[in-house]
Amino acid sequence: MIEQLDQKLKPFLKTRTVLVPERGWINTIRNSLNMTMAQLGTKLNITRQGVRKIEESEANGTVTLNTLKEVAATIELKLVYALVPKEGTIDDLIEIKAEKLAQRIVLRTNQNMKLEDQGIGDEKISKTIKELANEIKREMRKSLWD
Numbered sequence: 001m002i003e004q005l006d007q008k009l010k011p012f013l014k015t016r017t018v019l020v021p022e023r024g025w026i027n028t029i030r031n032s033l034n035m036t037m038a039q040l041g042t043k044l045n046i047t048r049q050g051v052r053k054i055e056e057s058e059a060n061g062t063v064t065l066n067t068l069k070e071v072a073a074t075i076e077l078k079l080v081y082a083l084v085p086k087e088g089t090i091d092d093l094i095e096i097k098a099e100k101l102a103q104r105i106v107l108r109t110n111q112n113m114k115l116e117d118q119g120i121g122d123e124k125i126s127k128t129i130k131e132l133a134n135e136i137k138r139e140m141r142k143s144l145w146d
Helices: 002-017 025-032 037-044 048-059 065-074 090-115 122-139
Strands: none
Touching: 002 090, 025 048, 025 065, 037 048, 037 065, 048 065, 090 122
16 A cells, blocks of 8 residues: 555655745746736636735645635646655655654663663664564554654
């Protein structure tokens, strides 16, 4: 399932470098097309002030996906929407989280064992962390996201 998700997200990975225009996409594209607010408003069956509200709501992050989709369709564009990992793939994200969780568990356990004079060496700790991380990833434990 993770591999399938990573394949679906693959085309979007380059979008991590895209900077959203300060005034938003609607305003930027409308101005680039030399379209007035009144013209866009007419196409959307709303007033010029309605267009201004939409552009402001996009710029401040409160616009709805339905509104973006409607505006895009009106000017013959398509809204593309995805959630992508900040770095790497979904699989990489899970791997990192699993390793961090495994490290916390193993180091805490080892600390308790040291108190009882039963601690293990660094090499054994590393191996145990790796094994536990693989197990956590394989089981996809819910605790991964705590």
